[in-house]
Amino acid sequence: MGSQAADDHSNGVSSRHYIRWDSEGVQSIPSNEAEDIKAVAEMINSIQRTQFNKARHCFSGTHARTQGVVKGKLIVGDLSSHLAQTLFSHPGEYPICMRYSTEPGDPGLDDRIPQPRGLGIKVFKVDGEMFEAGKDFPTHDIEFNSTPALDLADAKTTREIVDLRIKYGKARDEVHNTHLTSIRYYSQTAYRYGDFIVKYSLVPSSEVQKKQYQEAVKPDSHPDNILSSWVKEFYANNEAEYLFQVQLCENLEDQPVEYAGKTWDDEKYPWQTVAKIVVPKQDSMIPARKTFWEDHIRLDPFQGLKSFEPIGSPNRLRRVVYPASAALRHELNGRKEVNMTSIDQLPDGGYVEC
Template identity: 65%
Template sequence: MAANSSTSDLGSRKYVHWNAPGVEKVPPGEAEDVQAIADMINTMQKAQYNNHRHMYGGTHARTQGIVKGELVVEEVPPHLAQTLFSKPAKYPIAMRYSTEPGDPALDDRIPQPRGLGMKVFNVPGEMFEVGKDFDTQDIEFNSTPALELADAKTTKEIFELRIKYGGNKEELYKHLEARKDTELQKSRDEVPNIHLESTRMYSQTAYRYGDYVAKYSLVPSSETQKKLYNEVVKPDSHPDHILSDWLKEFYANHEAEYLFQVQLLENLDDQPVEYAGAAWDEEKYPWQTVGKVVVPKQDSFIPVRKAFWEDHVRMDPWHGLKSFQPLGSPNRLRRVIYPASSELRRQINGRRQINVTDIKQIPDGGFIDV
């Protein structure tokens, strides 16, 4: 939790209700922008298919490792006892570490945002229609606290530039530098390129948190993980697959532990929900711990597990509890583009989607039985 002069009053603060006026404001023309973005995502997927002769997701195409562990929810104060964290419990989880862009061959030595997708199993509660038959909660994380694709309008503009100038960084930067959000757009190329086990992960966007609204975060908390913060990728001496190598070496010798924290919405002027391009001030609005993730020693890069996840599994924050509803423009965008990306991927690869309901369905070895 961030240092704060008045953290003792966290239980008595006036947190904004998730469906209060102004939390979500859908701008005119958003639906048209979203459909245009879905089409562009498919265009980018097809371009990668031409390179690799296999279809991947439009984003987070490079798998760095997949592990199994446990989400431990402990007793928390009443204002934090919400949704998935409403009472003490233990849930099996599977987590996939990834690199954010849509190229599965992207060199690890190139600084880019990293991602983490978590599937939580055996979750009780009312689910959204798309996942009502599957008691799982999908939770997505990214290594940057702010999202440069801050809303649907911005996403459309940036994707247009990436499709047109993606192969020419100098030309792309000329157009990015003409924008008012230049610093935000260029920040993805300047993120620290460090060991994944020392990387703090963020939701970037806002979610319903039971009665309230929150962003969430995973904080590496073991001493072993903290010591790895200074482990920086060296382009001149490390191989292009260094991140997955480091991850595999770590899990062969250590268990991982993360704090699961939330940052609650108190002031819409300071903490916008519709625009995800700015982190919420953690001094004013402190992170609060609601649980922990524990991952034991294991092989983090099992080829059959990687193939199963990439070809059959779908991560989608709209697969989950209504009390954990994704909020804001970037999440309304995901509600359309994730199914569109997945559908094209299954169609081209000739693979069917498997809605995993038991962690044992994620293979530990052998062959994929579908």
């Protein structure tokens, strides 16, 4: 990480024209977007109620199936000025906890069915101006998905697609079904990055993780919980390493912010490394951790740093849907929301006391 500034100078990425996050045309809100967002929030709550009627327990409207929860650290090195922004503005180490998940809202979904996978990170000991909702707890949440583009590309499209999923059980089954620790994860949507705009990505960097990607789930021979079993086996024997990379916005037509259904070309707009994540060996499926996260935690970047604000239509939708989904989950389960201020609040065993 210490040589990043020199590397950036040699390959010219530090001198490119990066668009400011507050430039004209970055965000444009359709007149009927609020109506679409309200409809989606109601649909997500409907999915939650359907699962509650089956399991007599309420889960998140998306990413309901927990595949593992682990603790680690985010390490930021000495970066060039265009990269030294927001959370990555100066060298340091931050405690983190991470949850691996499967995207749909069904907590019992068979691991042998190919689906997009998720990864959520809560970063602790964060400094900077926070959104009002998160001003009392110094954390920032970062969310990833295993597919680079988002089919729920804007509020209108999301309303249409979620409606189809509710009516017909439509699922996405074209993804490579493999070890969750070997997958590259993406933000899918755009974020403010200090002065600029980025999409971000998490890249497995250890040789063990890279090798694991070649293995696929075998529906005829693997059990229905194979993915969480693989995560548990991996962390029992290995340390995980990831590179945290960002892709800066230079052309709004080629790199739209409002529409998340288009992948930003990484040959034209290269990924640049800003940090490393290290996760030591541990038990990835401690029952108290799983229960604590599912029943008490809300992952929401709109409670974090203003300088790392989610932007664009899908994120304006999330700003409404996330609290609505969490509120219903906590209400139906009779559990209070816990806004963590320290990684020590994540249980290492025993029982959940909340």
